[in-house]
Amino acid sequence: MVLYLLLMLFLPILTLFATGFSLPPDRFWSIATSNLAWATYGITISLALGSAVCNGVFGTLVAWVLVRYDFPGKKLIDASIDIPFALPTAVAGVVLTTVYSENGILGRLFAPGSPLGSLWGEEGLRLAFARPGVFIAMTFVSLPFVIRTVQPVLEDMEKEVEEAAWCLGASPATTFWYVIFPPLIPSILTGVALAFSRAVGEFGSVVIIAANLPFDDMVSSVLIFQRLEQFDYPGATVIGIMMLFLSVALLFVINLLQNWSSKSG
Amino acid sequence: MEQELGISVKNVSKRFGDFVAVDRVNLEIKAGGLAALLGPSGSGKSTLLRLIAGLELPDEGQILLTGKDSTYEQVQDRNIGFVFQHYALFKHMTVRENIGFGLRIRRVPHKQIKARVDDLLELVQLRGLGDRYPHQLSGGQRQRVALARALAVEPKILLLDEPFSALDAQVRKDLRQWLRRLHEEVHVTTVFVTHDQEEAMEIADHIVVMNKGKIEQEGTPAQIYDHPATPFVMQFIGPVNVMHRQKEQVFIRPQDVVVTLSPPTEPGTFTDRARVKRIINLGWEVQVELSLDDGQSLMAHLSREQFADLALTVGQVVYTTSKDERSFPLDYVI
Numbered sequence: 182m183v184l185y186l187l188l189m190l191f192l193p194i195l196t197l198f199a200t201g202f203s204l205p206p207d208r209f210w211s212i213a214t215s216n217l218a219w220a221t222y223g224i225t226i227s228l229a230l231g232s233a234v235c236n237g238v239f240g241t242l243v244a245w246v247l248v249r250y251d252f253p254g255k256k257l258i259d260a261s262i263d264i265p266f267a268l269p270t271a272v273a274g275v276v277l278t279t280v281y282s283e284n285g286i287l288g289r290l291f292a293p294g295s296p297l298g299s300l301w302g303e304e305g306l307r308l309a310f311a312r313p314g315v316f317i318a319m320t321f322v323s324l325p326f327v328i329r330t331v332q333p334v335l336e337d338m339e340k341e342v343e344e345a346a347w348c349l350g351a352s353p354a355t356t357f358w359y360v361i362f363p364p365l366i367p368s369i370l371t372g373v374a375l376a377f378s379r380a381v382g383e384f385g386s387v388v389i390i391a392a393n394l395p396f397d398d399m400v401s402s403v404l405i406f407q408r409l410e411q412f413d414y415p416g417a418t419v420i421g422i423m424m425l426f427l428s429v430a431l432l433f434v435i436n437l438l439q440n441w442s443s444k445s446g
Numbered sequence: 447m448e449q450e451l452g453i454s455v456k457n458v459s460k461r462f463g464d465f466v467a468v469d470r471v472n473l474e475i476k477a478g479g480l481a482a483l484l485g486p487s488g489s490g491k492s493t494l495l496r497l498i499a500g501l502e503l504p505d506e507g508q509i510l511l512t513g514k515d516s517t518y519e520q521v522q523d524r525n526i527g528f529v530f531q532h533y534a535l536f537k538h539m540t541v542r543e544n545i546g547f548g549l550r551i552r553r554v555p556h557k558q559i560k561a562r563v564d565d566l567l568e569l570v571q572l573r574g575l576g577d578r579y580p581h582q583l584s585g586g587q588r589q590r591v592a593l594a595r596a597l598a599v600e601p602k603i604l605l606l607d608e609p610f611s612a613l614d615a616q617v618r619k620d621l622r623q624w625l626r627r628l629h630e631e632v633h634v635t636t637v638f639v640t641h642d643q644e645e646a647m648e649i650a651d652h653i654v655v656m657n658k659g660k661i662e663q664e665g666t667p668a669q670i671y672d673h674p675a676t677p678f679v680m681q682f683i684g685p686v687n688v689m690h691r692q693k694e695q696v697f698i699r700p701q702d703v704v705v706t707l708s709p710p711t712e713p714g715t716f717t718d719r720a721r722v723k724r725i726i727n728l729g730w731e732v733q734v735e736l737s738l739d740d741g742q743s744l745m746a747h748l749s750r751e752q753f754a755d756l757a758l759t760v761g762q763v764v765y766t767t768s769k770d771e772r773s774f775p776l777d778y779v780i
Contacts (some may be wrong), residue, residue, distance in 0.1 A: 341534035344501055345592075347521040348528040349548035349599060359551070363538045 197425065201418040212419040217404065222423065225400040228312060229380035232320035237373040240327025241365065247328070248335040265324050274389030281308040281390070282354055310392040315400060316372050318390045319380035322354055326379065327372030334368045374435040378428055451513035451637045453498060453603060458507030459492055467493040468658035470507070475637060475652065476513070481644035483639045485656035485684070488545035489638045492607055494656070498637065499605050500524050504574040512635075517742050521779075524603075527596030527634070531608040533588040535580040541567070541591050542576040566594040569628070586617040593625075597632065600623050606638035610645065622648050629704040643683045647671070655679050677774045678739045687744050691716075702769040703746035705734065705756060721745065722762045734758060736766060 201209065212218065216313065247259055265273065281288040282306075291298045291306035298305030308314050346356040384402040391398045393407075401424050408417035449708050455473040458464065468490045471772050475481045483491040487587060490644040495500040500521040509517045516524055543550075545566050546559045554562075567573050580588055589609060596604060608623075610618040626649050629636055636730060640646050647667040656676075663675040674680040681688070681695045687703070689696040696706040709717055720736040723743065727733075731755040736744045748756070758764070 243470075255494075324554055339532065339534060341530045341532060342536065345528065345534040345595075346547070347549070348499060348524075350522045350525075351547075351551050351597070352522060353462075355551055359547070360536055420747060 182302075194425070197418060197421055200415070201422040202416050203204070204419065206416075209419055212416050215421050217399075218401075218420055218423070220396045221401040222427075223400055224315075224398065225381055225402075225425070229319055229383075229399070230292065230317045232316050232323060232380050233257070233373045233377035235320055236323055236327045236376045237369055240324065240376075241331050244331035245329045246333055248332060250354045255409065265322050270322055270383065270385030271389060273321055274318060274386035277314070277321060277386060278309045278390045281314055282318060283307075298397045303344055309390050310398075312398045314390040315387050315398050316424050319383055319384040320382050321390070323376035324382040326376040327369060330368045330372035330375070331365060334365055336430050341395060345348055367441060371435055374431055378431045381424065381427060381431075402429050447643060448685070451510070452479060453528075453637065453752075454510035454513075455494070455498065456475070456508040458494075458497060458504045458509060460490075460497055460502060460504050464483045466659050468497065468504075471659070471661055473654060473661065473664070475635060477635050478633050479652055480626075480636045480650050481638075481652040481654060483637060483656055484641070484646040484651035484656050484682070485550070485662075486641055487658040488658075489769060490659040491641075491656045494661055495605050495607055495637060498603070499528050499672070501528075508579060510625065518735070525599070525601050527593075527599065527601035527604040529589070529596050529604070529609050531590050531772055533585075533592045534778055535592060535595075537580050540577050540579055544580070544591055545576075545594045545598050547595060552599070555676065559608070562598060563646050564570040566598055567775075569597070569631070570594045584617075584737050585613045586621055589613065589621065593628075597634070601634060602631075604636040605636045606636070608639050608641070618645075625649055638678070647683075655682060673773065680772060685745065685747075689742055689744065691773070692694040695776050696771050696773045698744070698768045698771045702735075702743040703744060704767045704769055705736070705746050705748065706757070706767070708766045710767055716767065718744075720764055720766050722758050722764060724758050726759060736764065738766075 198340065204212075207413070225274065243262070247255065247262075283289065283292045288308045289309055291301070293303060293305035299368065300306075306313065308317065342360060343356055347353075347362045351359065358423050382402060383400075384406065385396060387400055388403050388406065393399050393403050396403075401420055405417045405420050405424075408414075453470055453473070453475040455488050458468060458471050460468040464510075469493060471490075473494075483494060484493045493502060497504050498511070500516070500519060504517065505533060507517070508515060510518075511524060511526070536547065539547065542563050548563060549559045562736045563576065564573075568574055570593060572587060572590055572594070575583065575587065580591065583591065589612075593606075593609075610621050613621065622645055638649070649668075651666065652664065653667055653670050653705060655662045656677050663670060663679045665673075670679065671683055674697075677695060677697065680686055687698045687700060687718045689698060701764075709719075718738050720738045722734060723737045724735040725732065730750070732748045732750065734748060734753075736746060738744060746766070756764075
């Protein structure tokens with residue numbers, strides 16, 4: 182077990198650190214805090230956070246419907262939730278780009294001159310090859326997390342607990358906010374955090390759907406890839422380390438959440 | 447003269463698909479009473495309770511709570527307390543928050559809630575455990591929290607659905623007596639569902655025996671036990687021997703079997719010769735299994751003194767009569 186973790190997890194991470202920190206500190210710092218690097222951190226984190234929150238809201242809703250309602254095709258929908266995990270992310274990128282580009286089924290609705298697009302001015306709303314596309318790709322690849330963390334908790338919830346609240350005079354809305362929702366919070370937050378870290382690290386689909394313009398829609402993972410293409414291994418490593426810190430910080434938050442949920446569960 | 451009204455169920459039916467769970471039931475429960483709905487699983491007792499609570503809506507009939515037609519009234523407006531078999535506590539809330547929930551959503555001021563919760567914790571003997579979470583409590587304690595939570599909103603009617611069946615035998619016994627005492631203090635009209643006849647006899651002052659969605663018989667525990675109306679009630683309430691004699695089914699309680707060493711002298715009494723097959727000494731009573739000459743077996747429950755006087759041994763030949771028995775025609779379908 183230890184060997185497995187050593188080989189699969191710790192060794193690669195240690196190598197990353199070793200390569201990164203072999204640079205002189207001032208050089209490390211200048212790469213890590215360059216204007217472009219900062220811009221990608223900002224774009225990556227804000228879009229990933231947005232998509233994680235979006236998945237938090239809608240994932241909870243989907244989990245609710247899947248657990249509480251019976252309808253034809255439910256099994257099929259339940260099974261297809263995991264598609265974003267199974268699909269190669271590059272394929273996801275291509276498919277999403279097709280759908281959301283100016284000529285795509287959905288992209289067309291927001292194209293210049295279209296009724297919906299006009300709401301955003303003459304240029305319309307550009308989905309693919311811009312930030313919204315990155316947001317959509319991130320949301321797509323991290324979609325299953327919240328659903329899959331919330332579903333089991335909802336399934337374990339006894340109907341009787343709700344009935345008890347009704348008998349005490351609670352309306353369905355009150356019952357939801359006071360009785361059903363609070364026990365879901367830890368699992369929703371865990372799902373959101375997982376989705377967030379997945380979105381931060383996403384490369385395959387994002388690189389395809391984005392225009393990858395620096396300071397516009399370029400995310401950190403794409404910047405790393407560009408550095409590698411230019412044989413700038415130290416540069417790639419430094420940005421990689423910065424992203425790693427971000428992930429560790431997130432894992433720490435997830436751990437706190439799990440502690441909290443196990444205490445009140 | 448206004449008489450206080452309890453629960454009145456009029457010609458109520460409830461179907462689930464093709465299954466008739468409750469079949470045209472009529473029932474009156476007097477205010478302040480403590481009634482038991484007793485029956486095997488699937489007899490419709492829980493459904494009837496849920497209909498009274500408003501957790502199910504009847505397909506036909508009428509339900510009056512304290513004189514008011516509540517057939518289609520929302521659960522929330524019925525002012526009932528309901529206690530579930532598996533407690534149904536809010537796991538993310540402390541004991542205090544659970545008990546105070548009904549008051550909190552009614553926007554009762556915090557001070558009043560605290561005072562009321564303190565009183566209730568005292569009542570259910572859980573003082574000092576108010577800040578625990580449900581998972582830190584034993585089953586018996588959880589059920590008392592559930593009861594306190596139900597009582598917090600001062601319901602007109604308290605309904606309990608198999609409240610003790612998930613608990614250990616000893617805890618169950620304690621809680622039964624405790625519930626009886628509690629009812630004497632609180633005096634709220636109470637209906638509880640059970641499949642355990644002993645529990646019903648011990649707690650309730652009115653027993654409603656249900657079978658297949660219908661009421662078989664209702665009355666005081668003594669009426670039900672001493673004058674069972676149907677073979678079903680006879681068999682369901684307490685142990686009973688079922689004997690076949692000619693075209694009749696004869697029901698004899700084991701404690702009504704009289705065992706003698708010689709044939710009784712009074713003429714006209716029905717006597718059977720039997721052989722002692724097995725003796726089970728429980729300490730407070732002795733159960734003797736007898737094998738009649740015609741092959742049927744008969745259980746007799748003897749007191750220690752009776753057993754000592756007879757000095758029975760396995761294989762011994764004895765004579766049996768009965769102090770009391772009830773017979774129903776053989777074709778009576780249960």
